Amino acid sequence: MNTVSRAVLAAGFAILFSCTGKEKTAEEQKEKPLAPEVVSMIKLVKQHPDSAGLRLRLAVALDSSAHYGEALAQMDSLISRDSLNYGLWYSKAQVWEHSGDTSSAIRDYERALRIYPAPEAQLSLANLFAERRDVKAINICENLNRLKLGREYDAHCAFIEGVYYARTGDTTRAIQQLDKCIANNYTYMEAHIEKGLVYFDHKDxxxxxxxxxxxxxxxxxxxxxxxxxxxxxxxxxxxxxxxxxxxxxxxxxxxxxxxxxxxxxxxx
Incomplete structure (x- = not known):
């Protein structure tokens, strides 16, 4: 694994699944002003355009401040030099996902997975499929479960399957999978909220x-x-x-x- 891939991992490969009960307001969708440290980082990148690590840090900072276009431009610059880097494609897919462009996110998660079938990318992809009511979400989770990766991954897979069944209207299976997630990780707060939303959506x-x-x-x-x-x-x-x-x-x-x-x- 090269330096850029390790930097992506350090930047946060955490699987962050968000419930869809709250939609972003117009205020939340606006770009945040660039923090002074980000402005300074932009100047540094201009001074050291060949520094992959610095450019990646800038992309992550731009993504965090909702400047998705600029973040994607930085990722494209990195990928143009290292197109077979799994971590870069994964990171770019995350920017697409944060921006709300799930089709592009799915495309780039799949590109990352063609390079290296990491469980993290598989879970991220499965989560998007679940929200789209696509049975591929279930298929991915079943394949991951066969690998017996441990309770953390079991919890993630159960959560994604719960979301899929909730979105497709199978309330019984949704609750079963969300309870399974919570059994594997009692503090998996997204699962608690998603379970409550199943009842909420049915007016209970x-x-x-x-x-x-x-x-x-x-x-x-x-x-x-x-x-x-x-x-x-x-x-x-x-x-x-x-x-x-x-x-x-x-x-x-x-x-x-x-x-x-x-x-x-x-x-x-």
Whole structure:
């Protein structure tokens, strides 16, 4: 593995699966201003254009600040010099995914996998397929399960299968897989929230609230657990309780603009 591949791994190969219950607001989709350190990094890259490590750090920083076009340009520059580098294609696919272009993300995850069939890329690809209701998600997870990679990967696969079944309307299997995920990793908060959303989407708000409350007992600092409690209370027309939970969520995550908007609505 070369230096750039190790840098990609160090930059964060963590599998981050996001629930789709909250959609990004227009404010969240706007590019954030470039931080001074990123501006300084851009100047350094201009001074040292052949530094692959510096260029990769810049791409990651641009991605983090939602400057996806610039991040992709940096990745393309790196790939043009090292087109058989699995890590670069994987990293580029992640930028596409963060930008919301799932078709391009799928394409580049598949390119990465043709170079090296890493479990991380397979899971990232399977997660996108699950959201698209594509049975390929199940096929990938079944293949990974056969490798017996351990409970961490078992949890990821069960979560992805749970998402697939939730999106395809198979509530029973969705709950089974999400419970399996939680059994393998009790603190897998996305699985708790996804499970609650299955009940929420079927208008079983009492059951959803029970799951979201339990999630907040597992991790008392997890803002989404309080946000979705608030959503359940809101649907049950318990506005005071909803307002309290929205405020709790916002106190834990100042960037949770959906909670801020809900508070303003309920206080009118």
């Amino acid at each position: 708000y009492n059951k959803a609230l029970e799951v979201f409350r339990f999630a907040s007992s597992v991790n008392t600092l997890y803002a989404d657990a309080y946000y979705y409690q608030a959503r359940a209370y809101e649907m049950m027309n318990k506005k005071d309780s909803a307002l309290l939970r929205f405020k709790q969520a916002l106190s834990l995550d100042k960037n949770l603009t959906q909670a801020k908007e809900k508070i303003q609505q309920l206080q009118k």
